[in-house]
Amino acid sequence: MQGIIGAFPEIDCAVHAIEALKKERLGDLTVYTPTPRHEIEEVIDRGPSRVRLFTLIFGLLGASFGYWIPIWISDYWPIIVGGKAVITWVPFTILCFEVMVLIGGLATVFAMFGLAHIPRLTMTVGYDPRFSSGHFGIWVVTDPERTDDVINLMKKYGASEVRRER
Amino acid sequence: MATTAAPLPGGQRPNIPSAAVHFPAIRDYEQVDREIAGTLGPSLGWFAALGVAILCMLIGALTWTYQIHEGLGAAGYQPPVMWAVYIVTFVFWVGIGHAGTLISAILYLFRAGFRTSIYRVSEAMTVFAVMTAGLFPILHLGRPWKFFYLIPYPNWRLIWPNPKSPLVWDVFAILTYLTISATFLYVGLIPDLAILRDREKNPVRRQILAQMSLGWRNSDREWRHFTRAYLFLAAFATPLVLSVHSVVSFDFAMALAPGWHATVFPPYFVAGAIFSGIGMVFTIVIPLRKVFHLEHYITLNDLDAAAKLCLFTSTVVGLAYVTEFQIAWVSGNRFEQDYFWNRVFGQWAWAAWIMLICNCVIPLSLWSQKLRRNTKWLFFLSLTTNLGMWFERFVIVEPSLSHEFEPWQWGGYRPTWVDYCILLGSFGWFFMWFLLFIKQLPVMAMSEIKETILPRMRHPHVDESQELEQGGYANQMMNDPPLLGGSH
Numbered sequence: 001m002q003g004i005i006g007a008f009p010e011i012d013c014a015v016h017a018i019e020a021l022k023k024e025r026l027g028d029l030t031v032y033t034p035t036p037r038h039e040i041e042e043v044i045d046r047g048p049s050r051v052r053l054f055t056l057i058f059g060l061l062g063a064s065f066g067y068w069i070p071i072w073i074s075d076y077w078p079i080i081v082g083g084k085a086v087i088t089w090v091p092f093t094i095l096c097f098e099v100m101v102l103i104g105g106l107a108t109v110f111a112m113f114g115l116a117h118i119p120r121l122t123m124t125v126g127y128d129p130r131f132s133s134g135h136f137g138i139w140v141v142t143d144p145e146r147t148d149d150v151i152n153l154m155k156k157y158g159a160s161e162v163r164r165e166r
Numbered sequence: 167m168a169t170t171a172a173p174l175p176g177g178q179r180p181n182i183p184s185a186a187v188h189f190p191a192i193r194d195y196e197q198v199d200r201e202i203a204g205t206l207g208p209s210l211g212w213f214a215a216l217g218v219a220i221l222c223m224l225i226g227a228l229t230w231t232y233q234i235h236e237g238l239g240a241a242g243y244q245p246p247v248m249w250a251v252y253i254v255t256f257v258f259w260v261g262i263g264h265a266g267t268l269i270s271a272i273l274y275l276f277r278a279g280f281r282t283s284i285y286r287v288s289e290a291m292t293v294f295a296v297m298t299a300g301l302f303p304i305l306h307l308g309r310p311w312k313f314f315y316l317i318p319y320p321n322w323r324l325i326w327p328n329p330k331s332p333l334v335w336d337v338f339a340i341l342t343y344l345t346i347s348a349t350f351l352y353v354g355l356i357p358d359l360a361i362l363r364d365r366e367k368n369p370v371r372r373q374i375l376a377q378m379s380l381g382w383r384n385s386d387r388e389w390r391h392f393t394r395a396y397l398f399l400a401a402f403a404t405p406l407v408l409s410v411h412s413v414v415s416f417d418f419a420m421a422l423a424p425g426w427h428a429t430v431f432p433p434y435f436v437a438g439a440i441f442s443g444i445g446m447v448f449t450i451v452i453p454l455r456k457v458f459h460l461e462h463y464i465t466l467n468d469l470d471a472a473a474k475l476c477l478f479t480s481t482v483v484g485l486a487y488v489t490e491f492q493i494a495w496v497s498g499n500r501f502e503q504d505y506f507w508n509r510v511f512g513q514w515a516w517a518a519w520i521m522l523i524c525n526c527v528i529p530l531s532l533w534s535q536k537l538r539r540n541t542k543w544l545f546f547l548s549l550t551t552n553l554g555m556w557f558e559r560f561v562i563v564e565p566s567l568s569h570e571f572e573p574w575q576w577g578g579y580r581p582t583w584v585d586y587c588i589l590l591g592s593f594g595w596f597f598m599w600f601l602l603f604i605k606q607l608p609v610m611a612m613s614e615i616k617e618t619i620l621p622r623m624r625h626p627h628v629d630e631s632q633e634l635e636q637g638g639y640a641n642q643m644m645n646d647p648p649l650l651g652g653s654h
Contacts, residue, residue: 010624031386034195035357035616036393044386049394059402069318070329077326091330097409098338105346105402109353112395113380116388120381127383129364132357134195134622158624 002166003027003141005126006154011039013158014136018043020157026150027142032131040136051111058107059100066099067092125165135160189283191462195616199361202608202615205458206362212605219597226591229584230305238308240584247567247579249306254559255589256302258442259295259596260340260414261435261555264407265443266292267347269472270354271403274396280471282618283464286611287454287604288447289351294599295446296344298592303336305588332416339413343406350399356382357392357613411439418562424505425566428493434486438558441479441525444472445551450600452545454609463610466539473538476551480529483558487526505569513578514565517557524554 008014014031018040021029033040070092078086113119126139138159140150147164154162192198233240243250266288273281281288304310316337320326327334359379366372382388412432419431448469455464494502510518528550537543568577 009622011621012623012625032384033386033389034361034384035613036389037617037621040386041390046386046390049391051391051394051398055398073318073326073329077324079328079330088330091335094335094409094413095329095338097405098335098342101402101406102342102345105349105399108395108398108402109349112353112391116385116391118380118382118388120383122381131384132361132364133199136621 002144002147002164003126003139004147004150004154004162005128005140005165006138006159006162007128007130008136008138008158009134009160010158011037011136014138015039015043017138017154017157017159020153021138021140021150024149024153026146026153027140030126030139030141032127032135032137032139034132034134034136050115051108054111055104055108059104062103062107063096063100065103066096069099070095189463189465189615189618192615192619194622195619198612198615198619199365201460201463202610202612203362203365205460205609206605206607208605211457212601216598216601219594219601222590222594223598224591224594226588226594229587229591233305233584233588234310238306240582241588242580242582242585244577244579246570246575246577247564249563249567250579251560251581251585251589252302252306254556254563255592256299256306257414257435257559257562258556259299259302259592260411261439261442261559262446263292263295263299263343263347263443264411264436264439265447266290266295267343267350267403267407268440268443269447270350271400272407274400275404278471279618280468282614283460283468283610284447284451284472286351286354287451287609288443289347289354290600290603290607291443291446291450292347293344293351294596294603295443296340296347297599298596300340300344301592301595332413332420335413336417339410343410346399346403346406350403353392353396353399354611354614355607356380357384358608358611360384361612362608408436411435418566423566423570424499424501425490425509425562428490430486430489430493434483434490437479437482437486438525438555441476441483441529442551442555444476444479445548445555447472448476448544448548449552452541452548454604456541458609460610463615466541469541469544470535470538473532473544476547477529477532480525480532484526487522501571505565508569509561509565513568514561517561517564521554521557521561524550525558528554 006017008017011033014033018029018031021027022043029044031040031044071087074086080086126141128135128137131137138154142150151162151164241250241252266285269281269288270285270292273285303316304313307313316327316334318327318329318334318338327337356379359375360382363372363375363379366375412435415431415435418426419428421427451464452469455461491506494506497503508514528547531537531543531547564579568579570576
């Protein structure tokens, strides 16, 4: 993968640079921020995360499984107490809730890992340690003939450092 | 993630709404990294504290081996009281674990800004408290190696546990709570581990941190999914907080013993758990902010807001005590009435009055704003809260078992040295993990604190009032001396 990476000490410069890069369609952008910033989210405009789908689906599956466990146990080994129902919904709802939270919660985290592409095994290209501290970064994957345009644009909008990486 | 608001000028004691958080002495992102990462690394005092914690834990462990050899009689168990200090301490530690998730999840959903500086410590406290609590049902068993009978797995002769038993609900609830709390703690740590990785010079430590941070790079893709996942985890953890101690209360409320069989138990237990958890947060946070010089992060405004929560839950607990007595009075049930009379004016009066004074009388001092902002008083109050809440569980468990329906069933209970040593060991176990945590991992969420600070801008285009509303005091502070004294 070949691209250009730019470091911006100021957030407004990074926002303007992203706007310009998107407008010029100079390549695929990845933006690094030390903390989530609404200004950046708005200008990148990626749309809502699909994590919610996994949360919903696995939450419902967990609830079903949470009911299934005690129903199956009660059916397999019935404890018959004077006229009382063997399968009783009220106490089983407690187990249903706990298993729903367990499976739904864990599925949410694993969905986040999958969608965010982590764990990441290599970090050699397109990243700078300053991006976790105080700088904002833009990584642009672009064609070799357009790299100069990207570099000039980033410098024009206030990048403190711009470099090619491959 | 956190809500921000501007501080009041002039050293006044402001009436801070819970959403107001500000860090006027923090200028930029790099300062956050530098100061919080600076708390890591062992010191002589830390080694001494860790040594004491490990010693206490070893005392508890050796005592347990003695108890296994001698039997549960060594712990003072005698009919009719067969649930004793271990069950009391189990409920106590589960309760301590509640405040962490309350602060990290519920207050996150409510956008209560004062949580920002204390939630990491509280979350860690939750995980370690639940780990400690999980030991006690095992310690309580005469044959602890058979604890797996409670797990929904067919044991010998293919017998499954009874899913209608509150003890089985407890296993599900506690394991789910431990798993989700630990996951929530770890997920929140990932961006901070990446910060530590990027600052680390030692290649071995850097590699370990790289593995632990899963190669996190702060990209827009990662943040987009991270913030959603964090929100949904908080949404899951919120009812979980309420459910876990409700389920623990069912251990008692489902039984027919006088004093236990009451519908008020779930809200009563939840409020008590939050009250005791906030108390433990104060016990931990107040020395921590002093030792680590974090007064400009954990400000008096934050402690003030947490103290209000403590006061509120104390009044709920007080109301629950009154309700219990009122129900016994109007019920006309002789056994209930005798039990409550015996609790307060009879055999257990000494424990009941310690509970009432610590949980209902002393917290009333928090109506005074001056005392809510006095760290010495808050620390003292946190100790009395911990004591009072331990005695609350003692008063719930022992008087009921020792004073059931028939006079020939009545008896007494006195803890032995084995109980005390194992109680001491549980504190050693808890603080050992906590001390290891605070020197290996950041005690505050660096990336979340950064959200409350205005980032550097080349062309600031907002007016001052708007900037202050957004919590950005940084630019103004660049020209002023630090307000360390003014904010706390």
